[in-house]
Amino acid sequence: MSTARGVPPSLADSLPRDISVAAHAIGPLDELIEDARELGFGLPAGLESAIDKRRREYLAGRISAGNALRHLLGSAGLEGEIAGDDDDVPRWPEGVVGSISHGAGFGFAAVAAADRYRGLGVDVERVVSAQQAGRLGARVLNEREMSLRHGGSGDLTEAEMFTLVFSAKESAYKALFPRYRQVLGFSDVELERREAGDGGARCGALRLRTRVASEGGAVPRLVGWYVLTDGQADEAAGGTSRMWTVVATPS
Numbered sequence: 001m002s003t004a005r006g007v008p009p010s011l012a013d014s015l016p017r018d019i020s021v022a023a024h025a026i027g028p029l030d031e032l033i034e035d036a037r038e039l040g041f042g043l044p045a046g047l048e049s050a051i052d053k054r055r056r057e058y059l060a061g062r063i064s065a066g067n068a069l070r071h072l073l074g075s076a077g078l079e080g081e082i083a084g085d086d087d088d089v090p091r092w093p094e095g096v097v098g099s100i101s102h103g104a105g106f107g108f109a110a111v112a113a114a115d116r117y118r119g120l121g122v123d124v125e126r127v128v129s130a131q132q133a134g135r136l137g138a139r140v141l142n143e144r145e146m147s148l149r150h151g152g153s154g155d156l157t158e159a160e161m162f163t164l165v166f167s168a169k170e171s172a173y174k175a176l177f178p179r180y181r182q183v184l185g186f187s188d189v190e191l192e193r194r195e196a197g198d199g200g201a202r203c204g205a206l207r208l209r210t211r212v213a214s215e216g217g218a219v220p221r222l223v224g225w226y227v228l229t230d231g232q233a234d235e236a237a238g239g240t241s242r243m244w245t246v247v248a249t250p251s
């Protein structure tokens, strides 16, 4: 899966050019510390005694954010640490919106100019088992959303569709929360539409809606993109598939 800035090529290709994304494998701690140092930051004091997993995830997420910012803003993009606020929302440089995720062996981040997007959210998840999707399904998506797994260029399995909707809603939450500061549940965001891309069912565009977050009565428009990568093709995957989602609220 090696590409420019570490993201699956099908994801980089399907996103609008004004969204900059990067991913970084959650490798050994000493290597991550070295990679972070090259970008000009280290572990914040509050994480020095955190468990190894948390420190590695944090660094892989911040390294991804640093690389995405460098691509967006040039080499001066990352000036030290991107701190989190009291709600754990990253504080981006002036004029930038963005989002960080870490999971399924990767840190993942997206950034864009704040005059193009009001918010951005990203998420990466391992595709759940059919049993997990069956057990958790009703808490995360309704029947209409599950029916969107059928598409002209091929169907997603129920487990893939569950993971897609779960991940897209997490991304939507991260795109909305920094601006609206509302806690949303899975039924507060709905997947309205899925359009498979050139690669068939395994990548495409999304449209979502939410009734809850609104600005002067106007409901924010939510658009998204997803890519399902085959774990066996990924070096760090351990033979599992991953769902990558990006959700944006265009200005």
Ligand SMILES: CC(C)(COP(=O)(O)OP(=O)(O)OC[C@H]1O[C@@H](n2cnc3c(N)ncnc32)[C@H](O)[C@@H]1OP(=O)(O)O)[C@@H](O)C(=O)NCCC(=O)NCCS
Pocket (backbone or CB within 6 Å): 057, 058, 061, 084, 087, 088, 089, 090, 099, 100, 101, 102, 103, 122, 123, 124, 169, 170, 172, 173, 174, 175, 177, 178, 183, 184, 185, 186, 188, 189
């Ligand atoms: C915030 C939340 C979405 C994070 O998702 P997650 O799968 O646990 O974790 P991820 O690795 O994908 O993302 C973690 C990163 O999200 C960012 N983040 C945390 N809280 C955030 C928030 N409220 N808004 C935006 N970004 C947030 C941080 O950068 C964090 O990484 P860091 O602590 O290293 O800085 C999740 O923990 C949560 O609170 N969910 C409740 C709301 C929800 O899921 N509703 C259903 C969907 S609408």
